[in-house]
Amino acid sequence: MEFLVYIVILLITGTFVGFASGLLGVGGGFIMVPVQFFLLTAIGVDPTIAIRIAFGTSLAVILPTALSGTLGHMRRGAVLRRPAMFMGVAGIIGAFIGGITASNVPGDILRFLFGFLVLAAALWMVVARYPETGEEPKKGSLSYIFWGFAAGFAAGLLGIGGGILMVPILIILMGFGAHKAVGTSSAVIIFTSIGGIVAYILGGMNATGLPPYSVGYINILQLVLLAGASIPMAQVGVKVSHKLPEKQLKYIYMALMFYIGLKMIGVL
Incomplete structure (x- = not known):
């Protein structure tokens, strides 16, 4: 693969990730993970x-x-x-544990888990009964702590922000409207990503076969290219999100989840 093609693909991916992050309250890992995986294996990096x-x-x-x-x-x-x-404080702890766990799990299992989790969350959003718009979110800190830890563990284990779980949880179980679920999920993702980053750096410090410019299991070149495009596009996604009706926002979210989930388990 030519280096220029490699760069262009990452920049396009980062643009889409930033838009999806602002629009849907997700970290965008379910977009970045497949793209990075296919690019890295194309240049000869071991799949695991x-x-x-x-x-x-x-x-x-x-x-x-x-x-x-x-x-x-x-x-x-x-x-x-x-x-x-x-949710954020519990998510940091969960993400750190999930990230350490991922360093000891075979790559094929991680890919399948990633795809299965995305499909399960999408199906859940399809069949669930939603609270009426305007209903007050549920109170009680223990529920938020539990779900924050669970989403954080999934985030660390599977390299996602956790929004793909948090948004359905907040809407279906905690009574959030779609816009507040997306916004609150974005805030929680800040915490879960920190816990996962620390775990992946520590877990990969002594790994062999890493591509150039890697710090543990984080590749700085890919980070710069993806983040450089995604950060400004997140603001565009936020603006579009608040212009869309909540029902339409849910449909977009579910369609994207189905596609990515099927792709990662090898159906597409």
Whole structure:
């Protein structure tokens, strides 16, 4: 693969990731992971090492992208700070444990888990009964702590921000409207990505077969290219998100989840 093609693909991916992050309240890992994995294996990186680098680098890109998106959502009053803090603190711990676990799991299993998780979350959103628009979100810190840890563990294990789980949880179980679920999820992703980043750096420090410019399982070249495009595009996604009806926002979210999930388990 030519180096220029490699760069262009990463820049296009980063642009799409930033837009999706602001629009849907997700970190964009479910977009970045497959692209990075296929690029890395195309240049000869071992698949198990490639999937771990894809996970770790995705989390490193997610952090500044989520910060950009969260600021935009906060300006529109779509971030509920108390739930975000409870879920975020628990999410850091969960993401760190998930990231360490991923360093010891075969790459094929990680890919299948990633695809299965995305499809399960998409199906859940299809069959679930949603609360009425305008209903007040549920209270109680323990629920937010539990789900924050669970989403954080998935984030660390699979190199995602956790929004792909948090948005359905907040909408279906906690009674959030779609816009506030997206905004609050963006804030929680800041925390989960930090825990995962630390775990992937530590877990990959002594790994062999890493491509150039890697720090643990995080590749700096891919990080710079992806983040450089995704950070400004997150603000564009935020603006579009708040112009869309909540029902339409859910349909877009579900369609993208189905596609990525099927791609990662090898159906597409």
